[in-house]
Amino acid sequence: xxxxxxxxxxxxxxxxxxxxxxxxxxxxxxxxxxxxxxxxxxxxxxxxxxxxxxxxxxxxxxxxxxxxxxxxxxxxxxxxxxxxxxxxxxxxxxxxxxxxxxxxxxxxxxxxxxxxxxxxxxxxxxxxxxxxxxxxxxxxxxxxxxxxxxxxxxxxxxxxxxxxxxxxxxxxxxxxxxxxxxxxxxxxxxxxxxxxxxxxxxxxxxxxxxxxxxxxxxxxxxxxxxxxxxxxxxxxxxxxxxxxxxxxxxxxxxxxxxxxxxxx
DNA sequence: ATCGGTACCTGCACGC
DNA sequence: TGCGTGCAGGTACCGA
Numbered sequence: 001x002x003x004x005x006x007x008x009x010x011x012x013x014x015x016x017x018x019x020x021x022x023x024x025x026x027x028x029x030x031x032x033x034x035x036x037x038x039x040x041x042x043x044x045x046x047x048x049x050x051x052x053x054x055x056x057x058x059x060x061x062x063x064x065x066x067x068x069x070x071x072x073x074x075x076x077x078x079x080x081x082x083x084x085x086x087x088x089x090x091x092x093x094x095x096x097x098x099x100x101x102x103x104x105x106x107x108x109x110x111x112x113x114x115x116x117x118x119x120x121x122x123x124x125x126x127x128x129x130x131x132x133x134x135x136x137x138x139x140x141x142x143x144x145x146x147x148x149x150x151x152x153x154x155x156x157x158x159x160x161x162x163x164x165x166x167x168x169x170x171x172x173x174x175x176x177x178x179x180x181x182x183x184x185x186x187x188x189x190x191x192x193x194x195x196x197x198x199x200x201x202x203x204x205x206x207x208x209x210x211x212x213x214x215x216x217x218x219x220x221x222x223x224x225x226x227x228x229x230x231x232x233x234x235x236x237x238x239x240x241x242x243x244x245x246x247x248x249x250x251x252x253x254x255x256x257x258x259x260x261x262x263x264x
Numbered sequence: 265a266t267c268g269g270t271a272c273c274t275g276c277a278c279g280c
Numbered sequence: 281t282g283c284g285t286g287c288a289g290g291t292a293c294c295g296a
Contacts (some may be wrong), residue, residue: 108274
């Protein structure tokens with residue numbers, strides 16, 4: 001679910017947590033702690049103030065007063081909610097000096113971890129797609145022989161794109177998902193760079209895409225799903241030429257494209 | 265060093 | 281009503 005625009009929307013919706021204090025913490029699921037001890041982790045964050053909330057690709061870093069970070073990834077079905085009753089898939093409850101923050105994740109692909117240092121996993125990510133200069137992007141493309149769709153999903157290439165926005169960007173750039181990255185000519189790389197920026201910017205403005213269960217911290221859905229041109233539109237007519245949208249597997253992920261507008 | 269494939273979970277839509 | 285199948289915004293890990 002949550003790709004860069006959704007995570008950005010969540011981060012903006014919890015920005016008001018800065019300055020509040022974590023009074024107590026409860027962790028109910030070892031899996032989303034990646035094996036850490038629930039009690040020990042709660043003890044380390046209880047009583048600490050929240051100094052900042054930032055997004056790095058699809059990661060959320062909550063920096064704590066006195067040092068250290070809560071490192072949160074929403075996986076496929078993760079949610080951060082301000083208030084509301086805890087449910088079957090509530091794995092973490094942070095009680096604040098004002099309000100409560102819940103972490104829910106039905107598939108448990110996401111995680112919450114505590115790190116004293118800036119986390120290695122985040123440091124290793126590629127550049128932000130909305131910030132990377134075109135020359136850097138083009139040079140990185142040239143070095144990769146993999147298929148462009150797989151590369152766009154690779155977080156060490158760019159951080160934050162997922163299946164929806166990779167497909168939507170490739171459509172807007174007129175590039176076939178199986179095109180080899182290193183063989184893209186400069187003008188096509190330029191179109192792709194511009195398409196990524198445009199798609200992500202529009203999606204953030206729309207509050208992200210709510211396919212099934214994505215909501216922000218107030219439970220509000222996004223509405224960029226109404227602007228998808230190819231993602232999960234298999235068989236429907238291309239908005240540009242009317243050709244039925246096709247689906248194929250690339251790197252084990254569904255890829256949606258127009259066979260006429262996106263030539264190999 | 266890079267790849268493609270598989271595993272990890274739960275829930276839902278669908279056909280029978 | 282229930283059961284089997286396939287699919288879903290994600291990453292980590294394996295062997296080639």
